[in-house]
Amino acid sequence: MYRIRAFFEEIVTINDEDWKLFSSKLEKTEYSKKTILLKTGQTETYLSFIEKGAVRLYIPSLENDLTFGFCFENQFVCAYDSFIRQSPCTYQLETLSKTTLWRISHTDLQEIYARTAIGNTIGRLTAENLYLIKSEREQSLLNQTAQERYLSLFKNRPNLFKDIPLKYIASYIGITPQALSRIRKRIS
Known part of the structure; x- marks a missing residue:
C-alpha cells in the first residue's frame, strides 16, 4: 500500500488524515496469470493500482484479439470509460502474470472525492495520466x-x-x- 502513497506523493502531498481515509477504502487482491479481471459487457466498478504484475486491455475476437493497452507495476489500471460512466465495457482486462492489485470501488472513490482535500486532485491526476497513455498510442498509430x-x-x-x-x-x-x-x- 505504501507504493500508492509514494506514487501520489511524487505529484502532490497527502496529509495523514486524508491518507488514512483513502487507504481504509483499499482492498488488496491477488490474481494468477491469465485471469480475466473484467469481461466485455460487465461494468467496471474498481480503480486498481498494480503493486505487482501486468494487465492487458483488449477487444476479444475469435480469430485475433486486438490488444490496445498494457499496465504495469506502479500504474493504475481500469476500464476507465466504463468506470466513470458506470456502463457496460466493450473490452476486457486480463492479467499477464501473477498480479497484486490494490482496488477502490467507484462508490468509495466518490466518497474520497467528497470528503478529502486531496481527493479531486488525485482523481484529476489519475485521469490525466490515463489520457496521456491513450493519446500517445493513438498518435503513434497515426504518425x-x-x-x-x-x-x-x-x-x-x-x-x-x-x-x-x-x-x-x-x-x-x-x-x-x-x-x-x-x-x-x-x-x-
Missing part, C-alpha cells in the same frame, strides 16, 4: 510506421518485452505477428 512504433515501444516501455508474448505486442502496434517477426529480423 509512425510499424517499425518506428516498435522501436519507440522498445525504447520507452522496455518492460513490455520481458514477459509479454510477441503476438500481444504485434497487436498493440497494429501489425500481425509475422510482420513483427520481419521487423525484428530487419533491425537485429
Whole structure:
C-alpha cells in the first residue's frame, strides 16, 4: 500500500488524515496469470493500482484479439470509460502474470472525492495520466510506421518485452505477428 502513497506523493502531498481515509477504502487482491479481471459487457466498478504484475486491455475476437493497452507495476489500471460512466465495457482486462492489485470501488472513490482535500486532485491526476497513455498510442498509430512504433515501444516501455508474448505486442502496434517477426529480423 505504501507504493500508492509514494506514487501520489511524487505529484502532490497527502496529509495523514486524508491518507488514512483513502487507504481504509483499499482492498488488496491477488490474481494468477491469465485471469480475466473484467469481461466485455460487465461494468467496471474498481480503480486498481498494480503493486505487482501486468494487465492487458483488449477487444476479444475469435480469430485475433486486438490488444490496445498494457499496465504495469506502479500504474493504475481500469476500464476507465466504463468506470466513470458506470456502463457496460466493450473490452476486457486480463492479467499477464501473477498480479497484486490494490482496488477502490467507484462508490468509495466518490466518497474520497467528497470528503478529502486531496481527493479531486488525485482523481484529476489519475485521469490525466490515463489520457496521456491513450493519446500517445493513438498518435503513434497515426504518425509512425510499424517499425518506428516498435522501436519507440522498445525504447520507452522496455518492460513490455520481458514477459509479454510477441503476438500481444504485434497487436498493440497494429501489425500481425509475422510482420513483427520481419521487423525484428530487419533491425537485429
